[in-house]
Amino acid sequence: MLDYDLEAAHYDQTRGGVARARAAADAVLELLPADCAVLVDVACGTGIVSELLTAPGRTVIGVDPAAAMLALAQPRLGGGRVVRGDATRLPLATGSVDAVTFMWLLHLVDEALVASAIAEAARVLRPGGMMITTVDKNAAQYETDSDVGEILRLARRELAPPASDDVERVGELAAAVGLQPAGLAGYVGHGQGRSPREWARRVREDIAWTRGADPARVAEICRALEALPEQEVRRADPVYKVAGFRLGGD
Ligand SMILES: C[S@@+](CC[C@H](N)C(=O)[O-])C[C@H]1O[C@@H](n2cnc3c(N)ncnc32)[C@H](O)[C@@H]1O
Numbered sequence: 001m002l003d004y005d006l007e008a009a010h011y012d013q014t015r016g017g018v019a020r021a022r023a024a025a026d027a028v029l030e031l032l033p034a035d036c037a038v039l040v041d042v043a044c045g046t047g048i049v050s051e052l053l054t055a056p057g058r059t060v061i062g063v064d065p066a067a068a069m070l071a072l073a074q075p076r077l078g079g080g081r082v083v084r085g086d087a088t089r090l091p092l093a094t095g096s097v098d099a100v101t102f103m104w105l106l107h108l109v110d111e112a113l114v115a116s117a118i119a120e121a122a123r124v125l126r127p128g129g130m131m132i133t134t135v136d137k138n139a140a141q142y143e144t145d146s147d148v149g150e151i152l153r154l155a156r157r158e159l160a161p162p163a164s165d166d167v168e169r170v171g172e173l174a175a176a177v178g179l180q181p182a183g184l185a186g187y188v189g190h191g192q193g194r195s196p197r198e199w200a201r202r203v204r205e206d207i208a209w210t211r212g213a214d215p216a217r218v219a220e221i222c223r224a225l226e227a228l229p230e231q232e233v234r235r236a237d238p239v240y241k242v243a244g245f246r247l248g249g250d
Helices: 004-014 017-031 067-077 111-124 136-142 147-159 167-176 196-205 215-226
Strands: 038-042 061-066 082-084 095-104 124-136 181-187 239-247
Touching: 004 017, 004 067, 017 095, 017 124, 017 181, 017 239, 038 111, 038 167, 061 067, 095 111, 111 124, 111 167, 111 181, 136 147, 136 239, 147 196, 147 215, 167 181, 167 239, 196 215
Parallel strands: 038 061, 038 095, 061 082, 095 124
Antiparallel strands: 124 239, 181 239
């Protein structure tokens, strides 16, 4: 994982800024009951999404282990609403919150941490409370609705390790702690669609799951990308998924 203390200074402008945050927050708000009074945004980062989840009568608490990210979240959420902490040990009482959000966290960590974080979300939620999380994050980024997306879908299936935020696996882990599916929403990663030439460059130089792969196979994928028409034309933007789960016993 990246060192988010080092990322903090340029995080917002390199991750789509307010446009990305607005789209992500709108997807969460689509699933979140309007009467949600206490929401904890776990892995809140700079708070750019968390701030947009606030509403009259609702307290949003941001939790993140990276002090430099939290320093940017603090003015967005207000003093006392930003806490240094870890998804697996939330500094919150059992059954004390209406919603827990994980935006762009579960794809970054291993499955053991995903399981612990989901169990911890279930602990702090009141009965009937909602856990809302991004799922299949990398699949969305690579497997866009386009000709490049088709090539990268097959390549990932063959070369990439299983995703820790796979929607089905997240659903199983959630069910194990009493969280039942409660809706799916999506949001567009505006401006993140890439051209075939750019994807070929990334596959060659810049992607974790192609780095250790057979060079002949990587070259073949690049050739397929470079054989597509309109090499410089950006293809469809990714559509990211957000899944909601409700704690039984309402
Ligand atoms: C990609 S950023 C997402 C930030 C924010 N949710 C957003 O959408 O802009 C990932 C964040 O996860 C935080 N993080 C990493 N490991 C964590 C953990 N074990 N528990 C909670 N947060 C964690 C990082 O410090 C970082 O701020």
